[in-house]
Amino acid sequence: MSTSVVLSVLAGVLFGLALAAPPGPMNAIIAEESVVRGWVAGVIAGAGAMTADIIFFVLALAGVATVIQQWPLLRGAMVTVGGLLMLYFALDAVQSAQETLTGSDVAGESRGFEKAFVLALTNPFQILFWLTVGVAMLDPGTIDVLSHTPYVGDAAAGLVVVETGSIALLAGFFGGILVWITGFPAVLVATDNRIDSLAPVVAGASALILVGFGFLFLWDGIGTLL
Numbered sequence: 001m002s003t004s005v006v007l008s009v010l011a012g013v014l015f016g017l018a019l020a021a022p023p024g025p026m027n028a029i030i031a032e033e034s035v036v037r038g039w040v041a042g043v044i045a046g047a048g049a050m051t052a053d054i055i056f057f058v059l060a061l062a063g064v065a066t067v068i069q070q071w072p073l074l075r076g077a078m079v080t081v082g083g084l085l086m087l088y089f090a091l092d093a094v095q096s097a098q099e100t101l102t103g104s105d106v107a108g109e110s111r112g113f114e115k116a117f118v119l120a121l122t123n124p125f126q127i128l129f130w131l132t133v134g135v136a137m138l139d140p141g142t143i144d145v146l147s148h149t150p151y152v153g154d155a156a157a158g159l160v161v162v163e164t165g166s167i168a169l170l171a172g173f174f175g176g177i178l179v180w181i182t183g184f185p186a187v188l189v190a191t192d193n194r195i196d197s198l199a200p201v202v203a204g205a206s207a208l209i210l211v212g213f214g215f216l217f218l219w220d221g222i223g224t225l226l
Helices: 003-020 025-037 039-062 066-070 072-102 112-121 124-138 167-194 198-225
Strands: 141-144 161-164
Touching: 003 039, 003 124, 003 161, 003 167, 025 039, 025 112, 025 167, 025 198, 039 112, 039 124, 039 167, 072 112, 072 198, 124 161, 124 167, 161 167
Parallel strands: none
Antiparallel strands: 141 161
16 A cells, blocks of 8 residues: 555544544534443444535535535524524433433433434534535545644644545545544443443533534524524
């Protein structure tokens, strides 16, 4: 395997982790599902968010994703719906926190996949990623990897430049997301096995995160619509 291919794969992994790892509504859902229902439920929730990324990938590949950029009202409506859904799902997280505190059975049917999926489809950060970095990954050319990563930015510009539009870059990207949605729940479950009180804390924190992002998205979406 050539050095350029290895760099492309590693760059893709970096992009995938950069999209999946930051704290936000999707990771709140994954965390809640993991500590309340176990590793499999957490991975399934992560798969919901990843499925949305696959849809964005197909839309970007077909050139349809630019419609969102050309129609601000459409983006505003999507973000507003996302904010309302986050507030609704926050109620589920509160209920999970209460049930874990009281020792009630919370191992019922999981809706983590559906929740993460619809939130990802209406997440402006995810949409923005695919309209910028995502589209850049698909177009043949080059991309400066580190200049797009959080906290590093311009300070590391030019250090890692890879070819875009390659299968290796895209494989690495979705591989990075897969690493996160399987590894993050595993860490949470392993920690929860050592700290019995973690489940209600994580569920409560997930509710707070969802409420915060819910109001943020509503403010953004309604402002765009008005």
